[in-house]
Amino acid sequence: MKNFIPNVYVGLGSAVYALIKMDGQLHELESLKARNVLIEVPHGELAMQSFQLREHYQTPVEEAYHFAMRCFSSHSNELDIATREHFIKIMQNIAQADERVSGKEIAFIRRFRHDILTV
Numbered sequence: 001m002k003n004f005i006p007n008v009y010v011g012l013g014s015a016v017y018a019l020i021k022m023d024g025q026l027h028e029l030e031s032l033k034a035r036n037v038l039i040e041v042p043h044g045e046l047a048m049q050s051f052q053l054r055e056h057y058q059t060p061v062e063e064a065y066h067f068a069m070r071c072f073s074s075h076s077n078e079l080d081i082a083t084r085e086h087f088i089k090i091m092q093n094i095a096q097a098d099e100r101v102s103g104k105e106i107a108f109i110r111r112f113r114h115d116i117l118t119v
Contacts, residue, residue, distance in 0.1 A: 005078050009043045011071025012087055013050025015112060018065040019091055022108045031055070033097030037090055073119040084116050 016038065020030045038044040038051060054064050072079055091112055095105045 005075050006043070006046055007071045008075050008079055008083070009041070009046040010050040011068040012041075012090070013038065013047035013052075014054055014059075014064045014071070015068035015087070015091065016047065016094060017051045017054035017059065018061045018068065019095060019105065019108055019112070021061050021064070022104045023102050027098060029098040030094060034094045037094055041090065069115055069119060072116055076119045079116075079119070087116060088113050 016034050020027065020034055034051060035048060038047045041047060053059075088109070091109050095101050095109060
């Protein structure tokens, strides 16, 4: 992974929030898993802050997702393939937190994979 790019991690927090809220509500187990995963990521404190802000203000899913993609897009030349793949794995890991991945979450992760690899 490349050097530290703050806005990329702010985008990651927004994307994680959008994933968890995809089915209409935040599930406690997924939220806890997201916090634990994000805090372990290098510079995860920024992702965690972004996640918590979205959670606090109950940001609509699409708004949080589009914000994340804007962050990734505006730094796409600095966002290497290893980081992109790492972010995809983070999303998959969080979706599997409660051992029941919904169809909406699967579709969301497919969309995320496509979008982050093409920004």
